[in-house]
Amino acid sequence: MLQIVNITKRFGGITALSDVSFHVEKEEIKAVIGPNGAGKTTLLNIISGMEQPDRGEVMLAGERITGLPAHDIAKKGLARTFQHVELFGNMTVLENIMVGMHRRTSSGFLSCGLRLPTVREEEKGIRQKGIELLEYIGLKHRADEPASVLSIGEERILEIGRALATEPRILLLDEPASGLNEAETFQLSVFIKQLRDEKGITIVLVEHDMSLVMNISDSIVVLDFGEKIAEGTPEEIRQDKKVIEAYLGEEEYVS
Amino acid sequence: MFSVFLQFLFSGLTTGAVYALVGLGFNIIYNTTSIINLAQGEFVVAGGLLMWFFVESIKLPFIISAILTVISVGIIGYLIERLTIRPVKKADLLMMIMITIAVSIVLKGAAMFAFGKEPYGYSPFTEGEPLVIGGAIIQQQALWVMGITFLCIVFIYLFFNKTILGKAMRACAINPVAAGLMGIDVEKMITTAFVLSAVIGAIGGIAITPISLMEYDKGAMLTVKGFCASIMGGLGRGRGSVIGGFLLGIIESLTAGYIHSGFKDAVALIILLAILFFRPAGLFGSKEIMRMRRF
């Protein structure tokens, strides 16, 4: 589904990513882990088109997407969330979801201004799908509240909901468990698995919370100082010496 | 032919000096607060008009008038910061832009109210024969303008690089929170920045008025051109805006002289737009630093 090939990225004198390559299979849940500064968010930014690599390619379902602007990549079925939640605080919860459907709709300035019948139909559809999606993610009761009043857990769910509204084939999640307590993290893990199982969405998960990662990932890529130092199943990674040294430490992880 | 060119050159350097001072004023406030003070040009106007008031209306001696003018405009700068900037510290950038615009209108309106729409002038600092260099005639006042500007530039450079206060102010712009934690009174720094900018603007106004007279509405164009000078050199870089100011003055003068005087103002605008569109970091700025700026 997703192929990362020899991605290299430098910022001035710092090499953020160096020759990183891996695949993500369709409907796989792949985690990308590593210490802070390992380049994980940069990698997501490059995949989603927010930044351009200095070298290397990104392929989505066999199609080359390197160099495309972010909105075009989004149109090809790749959605993402952000490390620091980027909701539209100036709009309601429902409206945030409805914005997510932008790429699936097409009315322009003129037709919207004139409120043509096609626009009215489209708008009804957007609203309906929006409410259904809110119900699916469990936020329907907050539909008309401003997005800014949500708790951090709800915010993260809403952001995922907005990404889902784009009807993606693949979803990039940037530290979705950040700021969540244990119970919320568990709910999140169930939810992410559901997304894959029920909707067939491929998931790439950048995360620090090891219980979440070990629990739901099918395979894991480990980055350190911009380089891939390991890749494998959770079991393999847990025992990989290099990974333990760089990141995990000698602690035990209960799954 | 060459003497004509020299004439334009010197006249350009003279007006350019004022642009450089306005640009410097921009930088001081920007370097301390990340705010671009769109009322900067009004300080120059205030300097010129108030100087006229003290010299010609109250008939005070020259030096006293100059000192009073500088103090008065400094107070104006202080009031602006205390009354309109500090209370809205948390406001977003758009709001700050509009507030400085609003302040510039208030100042312009006050100038119009107090002084009317006519141009004002007073006698040059020294009377005497103009210099003749290479066939070009240079007023003594022009030399005063350039000399004073040069002194200001040196003073500002020393201030920001060699004094603790200056370095503290620079720290505020880079990271106000850290600066505060280091014991720097950030609020006081911001106020100082505004006062200093106002004073520099006033000095420019005092110096240039004997040559080009001062009217209540000259502020806006000075602001635009000073800003142009500032970003030509890369916003935040003192040396750059000085060079930018002089460069702009020269280009303007040459355009007015050789092409068409009506386009004089357009020159600054075109350069401004060209830089904003194609090289926002300025001629001397760096792209990397641009990306890290707050906007």
Add this chain to the structure above:
Amino acid sequence: MTRNQFIAILILLALVFVFPNIFSGSYILTVAIFSGINAIVTMGLCILMGYAGQVSLGQAGFYGIGAYVSAIMSLKYGIPVLFSIIIASIIASIAALLLAIPALRLKGHYLAVATLGFGEIIYIILNEWGPGGPSGFGNIPHFNIFSIEIKTPYQYFYLVWLIVILLLGFSLNVINSRIGRALRAMHESETASASVGINIPELKIKVFILGAIFASIAGSLYAHFVTFLSPSGFSLFYSILVLIMAVVGGISNIWGAVVGAVIITVLPELLKNFREFDVLAYGFILTVSLMFMRKGIVGIITEKLGEKRCSR
């Protein structure tokens, strides 16, 4: 638009129909006409700044293009007024495109100054190359459709305010639609917007063009009413005046544009005896509004109404 907004428009429509029959004096009607013309420009700015978050201090430029191009087309080339207005809007759109494309990467102060510079360049062009230069020119044809002339204040009031209402309706439709949400999303977070497929550069260009067209239509209406144009009304000061109107009325609310335009257009007429005061008064009003009434008059009213509804 929502049902409430539709009702509000109907109320406005009723007021507009009734107004000239109560206040039929030519002076009052003329002030009302200018209020309406300014309201159109301000609505455009409101969408640009309040909703889409793009600063523009150059609307006077598009206003000037609308006025001058329409006047010149109809006067010098005999083109029917309606087509002249359309041609002016097209040229204003092209100008907006030329401004918006390089300005795409600019934000905040840089964008503000770029638009300011643009507006000033248009002003200089009008001053240097406009017919009559700084002194301007007259004999501009009155507004006419199919040989029906609309030129008395009474007639023009209806013309202008019906257009205000149409454009208001159009704006409300846009704001409440997919495009409106995209604009607001772009205002809040360009990164997040791009991540859901919103083409930010394209949207910015389009919204600038929208603002330009509004201003251009207003300019054309102005030209064919006063039938005399000089560059002085199209300078930076007008751009700032429009900004004041938007802020005082409430920059995040399109109704605020209309309210603010009316207030700021009427105000100088009330202050007529204090001519030297006017710039000072404007500056003061703007400063105070920005500092204490950031949401503008309409913004504050809607807040109060919202509170009342919640406390029930």
